[in-house]
Amino acid sequence: MQTGNLLLLLLVMIAGAYYLGHRRALILARPLGGIRHLHSLPFYFAMRSAIWSALPALLVLASWLAFENSIIRAVVVGGMAESAQPADPAAMNLVISQIQNVASGAIPASFVSQDVAQAAEQLSRLQNLSGMAMTVVVLVLAMLGSAWAWLQVSPRMRARQKVERVLQTIFMVCATLAILTTVGIVMSVLFESMQFFSKIPVTEFLFGLQWSPQTALRADQVAAQGAFGAIPLFVGTLLISAIALLVAVPVGLMSAIYLAEYAPARVRSFAKPALEVLAGVPTVVYGFFAALTVAPFIRNLGESVGLSVDSESALAAGLVMGVMIIPFVSSLADDVITAVPQALRDGSLGLGATRSETIKKVVFPAALPGIMGGILLAASRAIGETMIVVMAAGLAANLTINPLESVTTITVQIVTLLTGDQEFDSAKTLAAFALGLMLFITTLVMNMVALHIVKKYREQYD
Known part of the structure; x- marks a missing residue:
């Protein structure tokens, strides 16, 4: 199943978990004389069910998508014959690009070597297997989380505190990610700038009156003084x-x-x-x-x-x-x-x-x-x-x-x-x-x- 369709199905399951949690809270409150006898409002019970249905499934889905390609590529390249495996990173990227193009149908298999064609077949097979496994794991986690949260609903449960604690953690993680992203951007720019200043003096960059960044890119080119x-x-x-x-x-x-x-x-x-x-x-x-x-x-x-x-x-x-x-x-x-x-x-x-x-x-x-x-x-x-x-x-x-x-x-x-x-x-x-x-x-x-x-x-x- 494609990731977009999986997310839509997961969204439907989360909405279903919310409805079931809300309905169970109302059913438990009815014999007691109404929702005023519940520790928290039915909304918080429903939110807790939705959270337990969404969080484990989304975390696994995000991790799966983040590491899937790297793992599959490593398995495919490792399964190739030693004579076909490239030695330097540039050649490795070229081979991986050829394998992906053949697997996607952009390049016919007859245009590449037999080792690359076999690797493309293995790549397609592993991608299909990974997609099916991801779909099953994510949906099962969503159902198990929803069922566990539904069974935990009780009149004395402090659902509001539990929901607020989870939301507070989510907010803190989002703020941390924003800060780390800013730090990462600054550090990457600073690191590359330090490399530049190792080639060009800072005084020339800050106080120079001419800008013409034309330099020789290869050794066989005529040198250009930028x-x-x-x-x-x-x-x-x-x-x-x-x-x-x-x-x-x-x-x-x-x-x-x-x-x-x-x-x-x-x-x-x-x-x-x-x-x-x-x-x-x-x-x-x-x-x-x-x-x-x-x-x-x-x-x-x-x-x-x-x-x-x-x-x-x-x-x-x-x-x-x-x-x-x-x-x-x-x-x-x-x-x-x-x-x-x-x-x-x-x-x-x-x-x-x-x-x-x-x-x-x-x-x-x-x-x-x-x-x-x-x-x-x-x-x-x-x-x-x-x-x-x-x-x-x-x-x-x-x-x-x-x-x-x-x-x-x-x-x-x-x-x-x-x-x-x-x-x-x-x-x-x-x-x-x-x-x-x-x-x-x-x-x-x-x-x-x-x-x-x-x-x-x-x-x-x-």
Whole structure:
């Protein structure tokens, strides 16, 4: 049985376990005079039955799927003749790929050696056997868990505490996985960055003024001396992000103030969802709009006043990116302004302040922590944007602060460096991880600054 169908069947069994546990609790409570004589509500008995039906089966299913391919591949390769077994890892991966392609039908068995064809037959046989065994084991565990939980239902059982304990454990595991994932990402980027800095000096990367990561990938190629100065990328990223924030922050804040303080209910009910639609537009659509509409308009406008404007410019990318991140500022700022207690407004108005003075002197400072969070989210979104920059600003790593010229950003170069078949031991490819580390440090510093501002003003207005 396919994994998707198995999950659907398992979901039906979990729902059945929930129903049976709930029904058994009601049946046991009826002779006692009602559910008030149960230690816990029937919902918790039902949840306990569902949990015992789901957890063992899902854990076994996840473990099975995680180790199935590795074990089967090891058995298949180990069963091949010694003369057909590859010696180095690269050849091993190639043989395994051929076996999988033959087993899936992508390559006819006549196109490969007899040993590979026999290994493909064994792979198909083991996969079918593993799939049937997995289906049987998972369904049996689900039924046994459901039956055991159903038999354990009794009026004195502390079902609520048991369910809450299991849920607390699940929440803790999820939080731990999130933390470990973050640590894993940071460590992987840091490790690869250290390899890069062993090839390229840190000073050249941080303070170099030229970016041209073209190096020889093979010994028989003519050596190319690459330049790995990241200053043009940093400047381009900051330039486009600054233009985007100059568009998004004023427009977003003023629209949020209008919607929260001045707009009638009918206008707010229409304008707020319409503004938030901008966040759902795919970035490639913004890129098309920037490349086909905004960039030619800026170029024609600049030429009409005697300015030299590139066909791909930082200004075009920054303006469109600013429009894209307006909802991040507007929506969050509107929510936090609306959440400011009405008592603060009433007190200010009662002391004789005007509505505008109340917004500037009371509401806006009280909502500043949330507003800073929205601006930080918008800035992170602008720094991490790729598609708009590729289509509207180009790929040229020019060191300039002129918004009418073409520039590139860190994220664009990361995508460019990791596109295609690359060797992950060359300075050109490892440079992508160094750029990612710098991007991570930048966003971390932004978070620290924003948290400092939030903490400062939250203490003042709590």
